[in-house]
Amino acid sequence: MPIHEESLIRPENLRKHEELNIDNVDVSGHWSTFIETRSVADYNENLEREISAFPGGAYIHRCWQCGACTNSCTVNAINPDFNPRYWIYLARLGMEQELLRDKEIIWQCVSCHRCTHVCPRDVEPEGVMKALSHWLEAKGHTPKSQSQHFDEEFYQQILETGKIEEGRIVRNFFNRTGQPLKQPWLIRMVKNLIRGLPIMLMFKMGLSTLFRPKTKDWSKSKHSIEELIEMRELERKKILEGNEAS
Amino acid sequence: MSQSVLVVGGGPAGLSAAKSLASIGQNVTLVEKEEILGGAPILSGYAKLVPSGEWASEAIGRMVRSAENSKSIKVHTSTKVTELTGEPGNFSTKLSNGTEVSVSSVILATGFTHFDSVNKPEWGFGSHPDVVTTTQVEQMISSGKGVHCPSDGRKPDRVAILLCVGSRDRQIGREWCSKICCTVSANLAMEIREELPKCSVYIYYMDIRTFGLYEGQYYWRSQEEFKVKYIKARIAEVTFDGKRVLLKGEDTLVKRPISIPFDLVVHAIGMDPNIENQDISRVFGVELEPHGFIQRAPAYDSIAGTSRAGVYVAGAAVGPETIDDSIAQGQAAAMAALGMATNAA
Numbered sequence: 001m002p003i004h005e006e007s008l009i010r011p012e013n014l015r016k017h018e019e020l021n022i023d024n025v026d027v028s029g030h031w032s033t034f035i036e037t038r039s040v041a042d043y044n045e046n047l048e049r050e051i052s053a054f055p056g057g058a059y060i061h062r063c064w065q066c067g068a069c070t071n072s073c074t075v076n077a078i079n080p081d082f083n084p085r086y087w088i089y090l091a092r093l094g095m096e097q098e099l100l101r102d103k104e105i106i107w108q109c110v111s112c113h114r115c116t117h118v119c120p121r122d123v124e125p126e127g128v129m130k131a132l133s134h135w136l137e138a139k140g141h142t143p144k145s146q147s148q149h150f151d152e153e154f155y156q157q158i159l160e161t162g163k164i165e166e167g168r169i170v171r172n173f174f175n176r177t178g179q180p181l182k183q184p185w186l187i188r189m190v191k192n193l194i195r196g197l198p199i200m201l202m203f204k205m206g207l208s209t210l211f212r213p214k215t216k217d218w219s220k221s222k223h224s225i226e227e228l229i230e231m232r233e234l235e236r237k238k239i240l241e242g243n244e245a246s
Numbered sequence: 247m248s249q250s251v252l253v254v255g256g257g258p259a260g261l262s263a264a265k266s267l268a269s270i271g272q273n274v275t276l277v278e279k280e281e282i283l284g285g286a287p288i289l290s291g292y293a294k295l296v297p298s299g300e301w302a303s304e305a306i307g308r309m310v311r312s313a314e315n316s317k318s319i320k321v322h323t324s325t326k327v328t329e330l331t332g333e334p335g336n337f338s339t340k341l342s343n344g345t346e347v348s349v350s351s352v353i354l355a356t357g358f359t360h361f362d363s364v365n366k367p368e369w370g371f372g373s374h375p376d377v378v379t380t381t382q383v384e385q386m387i388s389s390g391k392g393v394h395c396p397s398d399g400r401k402p403d404r405v406a407i408l409l410c411v412g413s414r415d416r417q418i419g420r421e422w423c424s425k426i427c428c429t430v431s432a433n434l435a436m437e438i439r440e441e442l443p444k445c446s447v448y449i450y451y452m453d454i455r456t457f458g459l460y461e462g463q464y465y466w467r468s469q470e471e472f473k474v475k476y477i478k479a480r481i482a483e484v485t486f487d488g489k490r491v492l493l494k495g496e497d498t499l500v501k502r503p504i505s506i507p508f509d510l511v512v513h514a515i516g517m518d519p520n521i522e523n524q525d526i527s528r529v530f531g532v533e534l535e536p537h538g539f540i541q542r543a544p545a546y547d548s549i550a551g552t553s554r555a556g557v558y559v560a561g562a563a564v565g566p567e568t569i570d571d572s573i574a575q576g577q578a579a580a581m582a583a584l585g586m587a588t589n590a591a
């Protein structure tokens with residue numbers, strides 16, 4: 001249909017014609033701009049289940065769309081397009097394409113937890129935002145975020161040895177994310193550290209770097225944690241592929 | 247107490263009033279225009295009732311049997327009241343079967359009429375067989391046939407329930423909320439999901455009015471346990487795409503048009519004033535309120551009163567009402583009738 005309130009329409013939905021003739025009527029000019037017909041033609045029945053399979057998303061089904069989360073949101077105050085209430089609605093109904101439109105801003109949640117404190121239905125919207133981000137990554141809609149790389153490196157080390165070795169985490173994190181190790185702030189920090197000549201600390205750090213000591217009796221714990229993780233990931237995989245036995 | 251009390255209507259309200267009066271030995275004349283007692287839950291074949299979850303045939307059936315077996319209740323089925331004369335405490339009434347009865351008071355439990363969906367042609371009822379009403383789905387369940395598409399008998403994969411059909415609609419002169427349809431629809435949605443776990447059920451609403459305790463029991467239970475989806479949209483039109491019924495509307499929470507196929511579309515029909523209320527008003531000399539229901543006397547100053555002394559009212563005759571509240575109002579009207587009978591004696 002012809003329109004003139006162009007500013008209200010998303011640019012990708014505008015259809016303009018230099019010259020247009022409809023049924024022998026010349027409508028070139030002002031009346032030749034149209035909106036692309038678009039409508040919801042299907043729901044992804046599985047979407048709510050998918051999101052709730054990620055940590056933090058378990059209570060998404062409770063939402064009644066009051067908007068308290070969006071009203072209290074720190075990020076929304078800066079960017080009105082950042083709207084947790086809206087995304088929860090899309091996720092619950094299965095409007096996946098509409099949700100993906102905002103994939104570039106969903107991950108911007110700063111985890112201030114104000115939404116979770118005001119939510120009258122205990123939806124825990126902050127958790128939902130995490131779940132949404134992880135869902136975007138798991139489905140391949142967005143590349144892994146830096147924090148996701150960091151988390152993975154962190155828990156993999158714990159899984160291997162029961163401990164973390166900061167030097168290794170930083171090195172591997174920079175390596176995974178393609179950042180140079182020689183970062184000005186890091187060099188400054190190490191210089192400051194060395195200035196105090198912490199001989200014992202440096203000795204311990206060197207030792208852990210070379211020998212990677214493990215927590216005592218770690219293999220048992222490692223085994224059961226691995227089992228648990230494997231189980232959870234298998235469950236999630238089934239849900240994401242829609243093969244869940246219902 | 248030799249004089250009888252006239253109870254008009256054999257649904258939940260009328261049965262409850264009759265039973266209450268009979269329980270203390272008051273004679274009752276129960277008049278029902280249909281061939282059997284039970285009112286809408288029996289005549290329209292409701293399935294499981296809100297909030298008890300009991301089958302209507304069992305729960306209301308017990309009330310019917312209790313009235314039929316009572317020595318104090320004289321039942322006239324297939325009968326209407328044609329005349330009411332006299333004074334409060336000493337009325338005389340004529341029935342269409344020729345009987346004349348002297349009664350101390352009258353209880354109107356004349357109920358409602360289901361909205362006829364044909365009056366909303368844009369929603370496809372009557373033009374496509376797979377557009378049905380909540381009453382029809384109740385019948386599918388209560389008859390044991392199960393939920394199916396009337397066009398070819400297949401089990402639906404997707405069902406849409408449209409709320410406020412015949413309610414809250416100025417276009418067709420029905421501005422009232424029918425009060426029970428939200429809860430009934432949530433209940434029905436759960437029954438559909440229970441019978442057909444693979445079938446998705448969507449409820450299109452303007453507001454959800456599962457009032458009071460129904461909030462948890464129906465609105466949230468249907469979402470959390472039964473995964474029923476609620477979409478805030480009033481459907482603009484229901485058409486047919488050659489294969490399935492097509493819903494068109496706008497999801498108002500995302501400002502986006504909807505155009506979605508469904509196997510079965512269910513109208514959550516509202517409660518109209520009893521279609522015979524003009525006659526009832528004339529015969530019993532009671533006024534109607536502006537929507538066409540029976541006018542109730544001010545609640546603070548009367549028990550179950552109407553505009554005419556000695557004529558009482560209970561249940562959906564005064565406006566959309568739940569079954570449980572109709573039963574309670576029947577008991578209140580019985581109290582009023584008993585007071586009149588005692589004073590007249």
